Amino acid sequence: MEQACINPIDTxxxxxxxAGATAELASFVQILIGVVLISAFPLVLVILLIWxxxxxxxxxxxxxxxxxxGPFGLLQNVADAVKLILKEDITPAGADRLIYNAAPIIAVxxxxxxxxxxxxxxxxxxxxxxxGLLYFVAISSIGTLAIMMAGWASNNKYAxxxxxxxxxxxxxxxxxxxxxxxxxxxxxxxLSMQSLxxxxxxxxxxxxxxxxxxxxxxxNLAETGRAPFDLIEAExxxxxxxxxxxxxxxxGLFMANEFMxxxxxxxxxxxxxxxxxxxxxxxxxxLLGFVYLMLKTGVVYIFSLILRATVPRVRIDHMMAFNWKFxxxxxIINLLIAALLIQITRLLGxxxxxxxxxxxxxVPQAFILLLGNLALIGGILQALRSSGRRDRLAEQARTxxxxxxxxxxxSGD
Amino acid sequence: MSLVNEWAFIGVFVAVAxxxxxxxxxxxxxFQPRKPNAIKMQTYECGVExxxxxxxxxxVQYYIYGLIFLVFDIELIFLFPWAxxxxxxxxxxxxxxxxxxxxLADALIYAWRKNALEWA
Numbered sequence: 001m002e003q004a005c006i007n008p009i010d011t012x013x014x015x016x017x018x019a020g021a022t023a024e025l026a027s028f029v030q031i032l033i034g035v036v037l038i039s040a041f042p043l044v045l046v047i048l049l050i051w052x053x054x055x056x057x058x059x060x061x062x063x064x065x066x067x068x069x070g071p072f073g074l075l076q077n078v079a080d081a082v083k084l085i086l087k088e089d090i091t092p093a094g095a096d097r098l099i100y101n102a103a104p105i106i107a108v109x110x111x112x113x114x115x116x117x118x119x120x121x122x123x124x125x126x127x128x129x130x131x132g133l134l135y136f137v138a139i140s141s142i143g144t145l146a147i148m149m150a151g152w153a154s155n156n157k158y159a160x161x162x163x164x165x166x167x168x169x170x171x172x173x174x175x176x177x178x179x180x181x182x183x184x185x186x187x188x189x190x191l192s193m194q195s196l197x198x199x200x201x202x203x204x205x206x207x208x209x210x211x212x213x214x215x216x217x218x219x220n221l222a223e224t225g226r227a228p229f230d231l232i233e234a235e236x237x238x239x240x241x242x243x244x245x246x247x248x249x250x251x252g253l254f255m256a257n258e259f260m261x262x263x264x265x266x267x268x269x270x271x272x273x274x275x276x277x278x279x280x281x282x283x284x285x286x287l288l289g290f291v292y293l294m295l296k297t298g299v300v301y302i303f304s305l306i307l308r309a310t311v312p313r314v315r316i317d318h319m320m321a322f323n324w325k326f327x328x329x330x331x332i333i334n335l336l337i338a339a340l341l342i343q344i345t346r347l348l349g350x351x352x353x354x355x356x357x358x359x360x361x362x363v364p365q366a367f368i369l370l371l372g373n374l375a376l377i378g379g380i381l382q383a384l385r386s387s388g389r390r391d392r393l394a395e396q397a398r399t400x401x402x403x404x405x406x407x408x409x410x411s412g413d
Numbered sequence: 414m415s416l417v418n419e420w421a422f423i424g425v426f427v428a429v430a431x432x433x434x435x436x437x438x439x440x441x442x443x444f445q446p447r448k449p450n451a452i453k454m455q456t457y458e459c460g461v462e463x464x465x466x467x468x469x470x471x472x473v474q475y476y477i478y479g480l481i482f483l484v485f486d487i488e489l490i491f492l493f494p495w496a497x498x499x500x501x502x503x504x505x506x507x508x509x510x511x512x513x514x515x516x517l518a519d520a521l522i523y524a525w526r527k528n529a530l531e532w533a
Contacts, residue, residue, distance in 0.1 A: 027418060028425075035425045039433055085441045093454040094467075101438075108434035109427075116426045127422040134493060135423075155467050156456050168475050171482045178489045182496045189500035191493065244457060249441035253434055317532030320478070324521070324530045328485075332518050336511060342499070343507045354500060 038126045039112050042260050047077045049259045053305055060309035081252065089248030092155060099153035104246065104253035107146035111260045113139045118267060119194045121277045121289035132193035133185065136268065137178055140223065143261065144170040150254070151242035162241030165231055165316060172323045173222035173229075179331035180212035180219065183338045184272055189354060197276035202352065203362035204275040208369035211334045211376055213273040215327055217300075220265040222323070225258065227308040231316055263301060270296040334376060341372045477529050481520075488517050 016026035051066065051074060058065030066073030091100060116126040117135055129135050144167055151163020185191060187208060188199035199205075206213045222229040243254045270276060274296045277289030314322070342365070345351040350364040456463045495510050524530055 031422050031425050035422065035429045039426065039429050043433060085437060086444055088445045088447060089441065090449065090453055092456045094456060105431065105434045109430040112430040112433065113426060116423055126426065127419040129419055157458065157463065157467050160467055164471055164475055168478050172478055175482060175485045182492055185493065185496040186499050189497060191497055248445060249437050320532050321530065328521060332514060336514055339507055339510055343504055
């Protein structure tokens with residue numbers, strides 16, 4: 001009994017059974033505790049994330065950021081949360097009450113559910129589903145539903161316009177994201193998140209799948225509605241977008257959802273392309289694996305925060321064109337190149353055996369795939385250059401053609 | 414953990430994921446002041462009362478994007494089993510996959526040529 005109860009997180013069920021509980025009850029209690037731990041973690045983390053985001057944005061803009069409440073302003077967001085709870089929330093007249101009230105809950109739920117399949121360490125994962133990646137793709141589209149519900153049920157024109165845009169954006173960027181996810185699956189031959197991380201012990205997937213990592217990162221930025229794709233809440237045009245009628249804690253939930261989603265997207269980038277928990281000593285000490293995962297996520301997250309603070313927002317037609325005319329074709333070509341190169345390396349006999357954890361065994365295949373990726377990037381840049389030159393020449397020819405015409409300046413006055 | 418346990422975990426997770434975000438709403442419901450009045454409840458627009466129905470017909474371009482997305486999303490789901498078994502298949506699998514992905518790309522080229530991708 002004492003043996004089973006030393007490490008209560010890992011062997012809780014055995015501990016309870018030895019204390020006299022039935023097997024079903026014991027496993028239910030274990031599941032419940034695991035669920036509460038994993039789902040409460042992002043909700044607590046989000047308070048810290050908002051602080052990090054405000055601090056980083058402040059530093060980029062040569063400000064100090066929150067620094068009054070608590071040490072380094074750490075308690076600023078706790079104070080904000082208390083304020084939000086104490087605010088009256090207003091349900092506008094004419095709103096569809098049921099959908100209006102369910103939307104913020106579903107928005108948070110859509111992000112929380114992703115955490116069920118994130119492998120935190122070799123020993124700790126919520127549920128290592130055999131279709132974990134497919135589960136992630138399925139769950140991440142629930143968020144679109146929540147935003148559509150919020151925009152439609154508010155009975156507000158700004159909210160509805162915002163929701164239309166969001167659905168078009170989220171739905172479009174899902175296509176390159178899913179295509180980009182196929183390439184790690186091609187290499188690892190599995191959809192289970194834990195096995196996808198194990199397949200990266202020898203070589204992180206960002207090396208052989210460079211282009212798909214970049215595509216996944218960009219489309220994730222759009223999926224989470226971060227700058228430069230934050231048309232979801234274009235303050236200048238739509239006042240706030242889909243959540244304009246929400247106030248009090250319901251608004252707070254949408255905000256929390258946005259920050260949590262951004263972090264979760266970066267977490268998945270770290271899991272799928274930066275090797276997740278893998279690192280020296282992670283197999284022996286699972287907690288070390290968790291630290292590695294958080295460090296990798298932190299680096300990607302800070303990068304996306306700096307990106308957010310520096311780039312301007314894109315126009316909606318540019319954004320849709322960028323997705324359908326650039327990201328989708330590139331991701332499809334990338335998939336074909338990766339599939340061909342993987343098959344060629346296998347025919348040449350230099351592909352690593354499944355489950356190979358040695359770095360050197362992965363080098364030849366990763367090198368060939370990386371060369372393929374770099375060639376693709378070179379080809380894309382060349383194509384962009386020549387199409388840009390063609391447009392420029394056409395523009396010059398047009399303005400040169402009617403040089404004699406007087407272009408009135410300021411005729412709109 | 415066994416397979417049943419894994420899905421039991423997801424089931425419990427879904428239940429808890431409904432409850433956790435609802436908790437702050439319940440707490441807020443207890444502590445917040447509730448003094449609704451007709452003017453406060455008005456739909457926000459720009460200061461004057463909102464004119465006409467909100468739930469109007471939407472721009473058809475959104476619908477076209479929706480349709481293209483549907484085609485791609487369904488076809489991509491079919492690619493997951495292919496990608497998963499790819500390590501165990503021979504060169505023929507690449508040919509079959511190439512054909513399938515080519516049809517996918519063909520749909521994109523068709524939509525492009527038909528100007529379905531223009532934000533008009």
